[in-house]
Amino acid sequence: MAVGSNTERSGTVTVGFDWLSVALVLGGVLLLYYVVPLVSLFLSVPAGDILAQITNPTVVDAATTSLLSASVSTVIATLFGLPLAYWLARTDGAVMKGVLAVVILPLVLPPTVGGIVLLTVFGPGSPLGEAAVAAGFPLTRSLAGVVLAQTFVASPFVVVTAKAAFESVDQTLEYASRSLGEGRLTTARRVTLPLAGPGILAGVTLAFARAIGEFGATMMMAYYPRTMPVQIWVAFIELGLDNAYPVAILLVGIAVAALAVLNTVASNPWE
Amino acid sequence: MTLELSRLRKSYGQFDFGPVDLTVDDEVLAVLGPSGSGKTTLLSLVAGIAVPDAGSMRLDGRELVGLPLEDRRVGMVFQEGALFPHMTARENIEYAARDGDRVGSLATLLELDGVLERKPATLSGGERQRVALARTLATDPDALLLDEPLSSLDAPIRKRLRDELYRLFESLDIPVLYVTHDQRTATALGDRLAIVRDGGIEQVGPPSTVITRPTSRFVARFTGTENVFDGTVTDRPSTGATVSVGDVRLQTTVSDVPASAVTVCIHPSRITVEAPDEADENRPANAVTGTVARWLNEGSEYRIDVECDAGSITLTTNVRPPTFERLALANGTELSVLIPRESIHLIPEHE
Incomplete structure (x- = not known):
C-alpha cells in the first residue's frame, strides 16, 4: 500500500506514504520491464524452429564471425589495455586524469560516431586504408574492420575495470615482493596479477560481451562479413521480425554466459 | 656489515627530510620520533621505495642509491x-627462501610450525608479524x-614479541633499523637510539645517554623527561653548579655550564618521595617539600604531580603501589621530594 496509517514507536499515528512499498513497486516494475521481453522472445518462436534456423548457414556464418572477431578484439584489448590500466592505477595527478578521460571517450561516444571517426583513419579514402587495400588487407568490409570497430568500443571496459582491480592490490605487497629480491616481472606474475585476477577477468568478460553486441561502429566499418547484430538487422529489414529471433536468442545465450562468468570466477565490478 | 648514510635528502611538497648522516654497524638502531617526523621516509629511502634527491647510502661498501629494491x-618488515x-604462511616464506631448509629452521626459530599451512587472514596479528x-x-x-x-598488536602480545625480537636481534650480525614511536620499545630493543624530528636526526646515542642527557627539550620530553623547567645558574663551583627554578634552588653535579640560562631536566624515575619526617638532612640529594596535586593510577605504577614550594614548580614522578599505600598518598598529602644531584641534567639555552 502506498498510502496508509503508520504507527511509529512514539505511539503517534501518522498518515503518509509508505516509502518502502513505493520503492518496491517502482523497482518491481523496472525488473518486469527487463525480464518480460526476454521471456516473450523465447515464447515467440517454437523451440523446434529455433534449432532448425540456428543451423542455417547464414546464422552459423554470423555466429562464427562474431565469436572470432570478439575473441580477437578482446585479446587485443587485454594485451594493450592491462599495462595502461596498471599505469593508471599506480599514477596520480593531472596527466593520469587526462589519459583516463581519453580512455573513457569511446564509452560515451555514440557507436556510429565511433565508426565515422574510425573511417576517417582506416576508410578506403584515407591514406592508411588505401595502403591496406593495396597490400591486399582491407581494413573495412573485412574481419579486420570488425575487429577494429569492436576494439575501439570494447577495450575501455578492460582498462577501466582492470584499473580498479590493480588499485585494490596494496602497493606495499609489490614493494615487499621486490625487497625480497624478486624483480618487477616476477612480482607482477606471482603477486599483482593473481590478486587482481578476478577483477581483470571481469573486465575481459565485459569487453567480450560489449564486442559481441557491437553494432553501430561495426555497421560503418564492415557491413560484411556480417556479425550477429548486423545479421539481426538484415534479417529484420529484409525478412521481418520472425527471422531475426534465432540470432537474437543466440546473443541472449552469450549474454547469460557472460553474466555467469561475472558472478562466479570473476569479481563483479558492480557488486 | 655497516650501513652508512651521508647527506641524504628527500623533499615531498611541504616536508623536507634531511640532510641526514648516520652510520649503523652490526647493532640495533632504534629510530624514535612522533608521526610525520620522517621515520618511515628514512626506511623507504634505505629500502629503495623512495628515491633520494641527494646524498649516498652505502651498505657494506656498496652504493645503494640507484639500485632497484630487488638488488x-x-x-x-612492513607495519602490518x-x-x-x-x-x-609457508608459501610466503618460501617465496623469499633461497633454499628449502631455511623455511623449516626459521619456522622453528619463530615458533611458526603450527600455522605454516594457514592463510594470513586466519593468523593473529602476532603470528602475522x-x-x-x-x-x-x-x-x-x-x-x-x-x-x-609491533604497533598494531595488543599489549601482552606486543610485550612477548618484543622479548622474542630482542633475542633474535642478538643473533643477527647485520645493521638493524627499528622504527617506532614507542619509547619503551625503542629503549628495550635499541643498542642505540636515534631521535627524529621534522625530517632530521636530533640526537643519537645509547638509550641511557639519550634519556638522561638529552641535548634538547624535544628529546627530553619525547624520551619521558616530564620535568622540564627554565632555570638560571646562580653559582658554579667545581663540585657542581647550583641552579634556581622559580624559588627552588637545586644542587647539581654539572661542573661545566657555559650559559647561565639553562633548561633543567629531571626524569620522573629518578625522583623519590618520602613522608616529610623521614627525610634525612644529610643525604646528598636536593630535598623539596610539596603537596600532591594530582595522581593517576597507570596500572603497575602511580603517576603523581607534586606542587613544590608553594606552587613555584610542579614535579612529576612515578611511585610503585607499595610506596603509594605506605605513604597513604592522596590529593593534598604533604611530601618530601628527593632529587639526587646527579639526576639533574642541564641543557644550555642558545640565545
Missing part, C-alpha cells in the same frame, strides 16, 4: 606485515629494516 639485499594474502619476519630473514639480508612491526 639491495635490504630486508624490510604485508604478507601475500593468496599464499599460506612473525611470518613477515621469517619471510624477510629467509633472504639473508645484509641489513634489516622494521617499520613499527
Whole structure:
C-alpha cells in the first residue's frame, strides 16, 4: 500500500506514504520491464524452429564471425589495455586524469560516431586504408574492420575495470615482493596479477560481451562479413521480425554466459 | 656489515627530510620520533621505495642509491606485515627462501610450525608479524629494516614479541633499523637510539645517554623527561653548579655550564618521595617539600604531580603501589621530594 496509517514507536499515528512499498513497486516494475521481453522472445518462436534456423548457414556464418572477431578484439584489448590500466592505477595527478578521460571517450561516444571517426583513419579514402587495400588487407568490409570497430568500443571496459582491480592490490605487497629480491616481472606474475585476477577477468568478460553486441561502429566499418547484430538487422529489414529471433536468442545465450562468468570466477565490478 | 648514510635528502611538497648522516654497524638502531617526523621516509629511502634527491647510502661498501629494491639485499618488515594474502604462511616464506631448509629452521626459530599451512587472514596479528619476519630473514639480508612491526598488536602480545625480537636481534650480525614511536620499545630493543624530528636526526646515542642527557627539550620530553623547567645558574663551583627554578634552588653535579640560562631536566624515575619526617638532612640529594596535586593510577605504577614550594614548580614522578599505600598518598598529602644531584641534567639555552 502506498498510502496508509503508520504507527511509529512514539505511539503517534501518522498518515503518509509508505516509502518502502513505493520503492518496491517502482523497482518491481523496472525488473518486469527487463525480464518480460526476454521471456516473450523465447515464447515467440517454437523451440523446434529455433534449432532448425540456428543451423542455417547464414546464422552459423554470423555466429562464427562474431565469436572470432570478439575473441580477437578482446585479446587485443587485454594485451594493450592491462599495462595502461596498471599505469593508471599506480599514477596520480593531472596527466593520469587526462589519459583516463581519453580512455573513457569511446564509452560515451555514440557507436556510429565511433565508426565515422574510425573511417576517417582506416576508410578506403584515407591514406592508411588505401595502403591496406593495396597490400591486399582491407581494413573495412573485412574481419579486420570488425575487429577494429569492436576494439575501439570494447577495450575501455578492460582498462577501466582492470584499473580498479590493480588499485585494490596494496602497493606495499609489490614493494615487499621486490625487497625480497624478486624483480618487477616476477612480482607482477606471482603477486599483482593473481590478486587482481578476478577483477581483470571481469573486465575481459565485459569487453567480450560489449564486442559481441557491437553494432553501430561495426555497421560503418564492415557491413560484411556480417556479425550477429548486423545479421539481426538484415534479417529484420529484409525478412521481418520472425527471422531475426534465432540470432537474437543466440546473443541472449552469450549474454547469460557472460553474466555467469561475472558472478562466479570473476569479481563483479558492480557488486 | 655497516650501513652508512651521508647527506641524504628527500623533499615531498611541504616536508623536507634531511640532510641526514648516520652510520649503523652490526647493532640495533632504534629510530624514535612522533608521526610525520620522517621515520618511515628514512626506511623507504634505505629500502629503495623512495628515491633520494641527494646524498649516498652505502651498505657494506656498496652504493645503494640507484639500485632497484630487488638488488639491495635490504630486508624490510612492513607495519602490518604485508604478507601475500593468496599464499599460506609457508608459501610466503618460501617465496623469499633461497633454499628449502631455511623455511623449516626459521619456522622453528619463530615458533611458526603450527600455522605454516594457514592463510594470513586466519593468523593473529602476532603470528602475522612473525611470518613477515621469517619471510624477510629467509633472504639473508645484509641489513634489516622494521617499520613499527609491533604497533598494531595488543599489549601482552606486543610485550612477548618484543622479548622474542630482542633475542633474535642478538643473533643477527647485520645493521638493524627499528622504527617506532614507542619509547619503551625503542629503549628495550635499541643498542642505540636515534631521535627524529621534522625530517632530521636530533640526537643519537645509547638509550641511557639519550634519556638522561638529552641535548634538547624535544628529546627530553619525547624520551619521558616530564620535568622540564627554565632555570638560571646562580653559582658554579667545581663540585657542581647550583641552579634556581622559580624559588627552588637545586644542587647539581654539572661542573661545566657555559650559559647561565639553562633548561633543567629531571626524569620522573629518578625522583623519590618520602613522608616529610623521614627525610634525612644529610643525604646528598636536593630535598623539596610539596603537596600532591594530582595522581593517576597507570596500572603497575602511580603517576603523581607534586606542587613544590608553594606552587613555584610542579614535579612529576612515578611511585610503585607499595610506596603509594605506605605513604597513604592522596590529593593534598604533604611530601618530601628527593632529587639526587646527579639526576639533574642541564641543557644550555642558545640565545
